[in-house]
């Protein structure tokens with residue numbers, strides 16, 4: 001069996017070594033396509049592989065057409081909006097993710113962004129502390145839960161809303177359950193986004209919703225750029241000069257945000273949430289194990305295109 005690791009943004013070396021140890025033990029061949037710049041390189045690399053591990057790399061119908069022997073694609077990470085699931089099913093390819101494996105890494109970055117934000121981007125002026133502020137977590141999945149855990153270490157008040165997670169489960173984690181996403185925005189000083197990009201969530205973080213935030217509100221996004229209504233957020237930040245937007249995913253209108261909102265807007269140059277050796281090892285090795293489990297034993301736990 002041949003396994004391809006196709007990562008435009010590569011894993012740490014220790015993670016690649018860990019993946020190789022798993023594929024070697026299974027008697028599989030491992031091939032790497034890292035830092036590729038053209039889709040044609042990916043189309044070429046997938047031609048004769050049985051399995052592939054990806055990150056935010058796009059696997060669409062064209063890639064699946066080219067991957068004639070492909071049986072399984074594993075997104076080493078949480079969000080799988082980069083895989084065309086219907087096309088994968090049509091091509092008889094199992095698609096999986098590795099939920100939770102990089103969650104702590106993303107959660108820690110939330111606080112990196114927040115400390116940077118409340119200390120005025122380290123410009124030397126007096127900022128504020130996170131202690132005592134109320135943090136709203138939108139979607140209480142693996143990342144949201146890790147964010148809640150770390151927030152308690154900062155002595156923050158923590159609330160969450162998740163359309164798919166009952167209030168009791170949120171309260172059981174020691175977090176206040178907000179009754180709606182509107183209430184979360186209305187009652188929190190900071191809102192951290194952990195929703196996936198789906199047809200329901202796309203552009204759902206809009207003018208009206210963010211406009212409910214209290215004076216001095218901070219929106220932090222380590223989820224997906226697609227969930228933001230960029231035009232609406234720009235309009236709002238023009239009107240509300242007290243609001244800050246910190247993001248790990250550059251918006252399409254990055255240049256406009258940067259120009260209009262200096263000191264209130266920050267985007268990481270490249271998505272950094274899952275860029276730790278630990279997250280790479282966890283997610284990469286989990287992906288490799290899931291491939292071996294599927295090819296050897298038919299195990300489909302974590303399949304997302306059922």
Ligand code: 3PG
Nearest residue numbers: 055056077078079271274
């Ligand atoms: C995820 O969905 O797991 C994160 O957004 C990380 O994405 P990345 O592997 O492309 O850094």
